[in-house]
Amino acid sequence: MIQSMTGYGKSVLQLPTKKITIEIKSLNSKSLDLNVRIPSYYKEKELDVRKKLANELIRGKVDFSIFVEMTADETSTIVNPGVVKNYIQQLKNIVETASNNELELLKMAIQMPDALKTEREELDENEWNLINQTVDEAVKEIIQYRIDEAAALEDDFRTRIANIRSYFDEVKALDNQRIEFVKERLKKAIDDLKVSVDENRFEQELIYYLEKLDINEEKVRLENHLNYFLQTLETEDSNGRKLGFIVQEMGREINTTGSKANFAPMQKAVIQMKNELEQIKEQILNIL
Structure with a gap:
């Protein structure tokens, strides 16, 4: 049974705090040309993902992506207050006027490097097992598309x-x-x-x-x-x-x-x- 190298597979996993979407796209290529895009806290699993895709898809120009959408009220990205205050003071020193607009200075300061910091999220093995199953579903879908x-x-x-x-x-x-x-x-x-x-x-x-x-x-x-x-x-x-x-x-x-x-x-x-x-x-x- 022949398979096309053109295909598309998608699978979605809904977790309590996030929605995870897996997408796989492939086009024809002389060999396996694999491009993997996943969040940094899943990076340690990238090699396993590559092996799975290589074994199942064999050949083609393949784009694999994991998209994470936070659905809970909490976020891992927070403001670094000390850094922001320091930036505001420096901006005031540059523009020495009594009419400094604190809101405008805050808008500029928040865009400076390190004004925001993201706390690294540790990999949850149970969560990854669910994601891995979702990857399998997306792989099955793209193979069926190819067939x-x-x-x-x-x-x-x-x-x-x-x-x-x-x-x-x-x-x-x-x-x-x-x-x-x-x-x-x-x-x-x-x-x-x-x-x-x-x-x-x-x-x-x-x-x-x-x-x-x-x-x-x-x-x-x-x-x-x-x-x-x-x-x-x-x-x-x-x-x-x-x-x-x-x-x-x-x-x-x-x-x-x-x-x-x-x-x-x-x-x-x-x-x-x-x-x-x-x-x-x-x-x-x-x-x-």
Whole structure:
């Protein structure tokens, strides 16, 4: 079962004094590009979070965030009165006038460094266990999102593989006609030269030339690649890289067939195959 690398997961935990929201977003990437944003008092758990995300999401550009919203009346941030008073006195000394506005000075002082201090909140293991469960829920949600996203891509892949197979059948049907066309064209070229040729030698050279245009090996290999691609889609694991390699091999056989075609109707079918394959290549980049 394939998975898309595009996904979104969100889970919310309501605690007595705070609301905690977990968000995970992911886009396609060649490897795992993980960006984790969590409050400072949860930092000691960041490594565990990274390991969990790496094991579950495997690949993609992933943004993970923990947002904390305090819902209680109390707050961990308090005014540092000594520092604020000192700032106000310094401001008065700079502007030595009896009409100093205490409120305006207070507004300026409160914006100075260290005017506010935040008491460090110690990590509560019980609280973290609940958060960890919420992270698991968000991970499950983004994985399901990836699976749902990939389902539409899988349908598109199967449709385009069927289209390639249809154009491929046209190529095989045109092969005998192409050989006769090449023979007639060469004979006409000889006749136009109005020279006598050794028929045996001509037949030998014709066979040698036609061997170079033979596409039987390409037909067998492309058929195998098409079947292998569909088999890989049905495996339990999502392997976008493997599918990408198979697509490359399919492209190689289609390109070789096109270079050997030497027959306009066949080349048109090859171009249609290339077009379908390009659409698959673009979508494969988003498969895990």
